[in-house]
Amino acid sequence: MKISILTLFPKMFENFLSESIIKRAIEKGLVQFEIIDIRTFSKLNNNQVDDTPYGGGAGMVMMVEPVVDAINSVKTSESKVFLMSPSGKTFKQSMAFSFSKEKHLILICGHYEGIDERIKYYIDGEVSIGDYVLTGGELAAMVVSDAVTRLVEGVIKKASYEEESFTNNLLDYPTYTKPPIYDNHAVPEVLLSGHHENIRIWRVEEQIKKTREQRPDLLE
Ligand code: ADE
Numbered sequence: 001m002k003i004s005i006l007t008l009f010p011k012m013f014e015n016f017l018s019e020s021i022i023k024r025a026i027e028k029g030l031v032q033f034e035i036i037d038i039r040t041f042s043k044l045n046n047n048q049v050d051d052t053p054y055g056g057g058a059g060m061v062m063m064v065e066p067v068v069d070a071i072n073s074v075k076t077s078e079s080k081v082f083l084m085s086p087s088g089k090t091f092k093q094s095m096a097f098s099f100s101k102e103k104h105l106i107l108i109c110g111h112y113e114g115i116d117e118r119i120k121y122y123i124d125g126e127v128s129i130g131d132y133v134l135t136g137g138e139l140a141a142m143v144v145s146d147a148v149t150r151l152v153e154g155v156i157k158k159a160s161y162e163e164e165s166f167t168n169n170l171l172d173y174p175t176y177t178k179p180p181i182y183d184n185h186a187v188p189e190v191l192l193s194g195h196h197e198n199i200r201i202w203r204v205e206e207q208i209k210k211t212r213e214q215r216p217d218l219l220e
Helices: 010-017 020-027 064-074 093-100 117-122 138-149 158-162 196-214
Strands: 002-007 032-037 079-090 104-109 125-128
Touching: 002 010, 002 064, 002 138, 010 020, 010 032, 010 138, 020 138, 032 064, 064 104, 064 117, 079 138, 093 138, 104 138, 125 138
Parallel strands: 002 032, 002 104, 079 104, 079 125
Antiparallel strands: none
């Protein structure tokens, strides 16, 4: 799959793309990233891409034309275009799964006080990563790209995400590694027992317990 990210701050993605699982997924050819600098599509002096809002108000608004030109420079019949915005639909694991089946995602990072509303005629939807306002959509695009990339076939083992948080509306079970006792805190005995069925049952019980404590909304 390919992910194209349209941004005014392309350098923000350099470290993101050059570490860990994302880096390996790119090297293996499982995902392809393309970072597009929206500013290069400005037709104005000083590469201007924003202006004051009609009707007055604080801040600057990104102009629609350079953003649409940037979309059109990468868009094909297989592309899905999403604007990162706090007003979007909340990003969930289920959305990450459906995005991971797409051939080409185009993620637009908004800045300033947002993008001219007429961008809505050129996108497939808006995505928010949570109920808070970031200085721009870049971190949101990284969050979405990261969650999607690890679900692309071959990037990580299927078993790593089949049982994890949210896949079945339950939080993950607790995990432990060596040493067996740290500062008087022992690893639960069942995990040292080698009894696979008991371990499986214990893990499901812990998932339910943890979900009830931390995220009762998921059980409704
Ligand atoms: N841009 C600013 N805040 C955002 C959020 N919460 N989600 C997505 N994009 C954003």
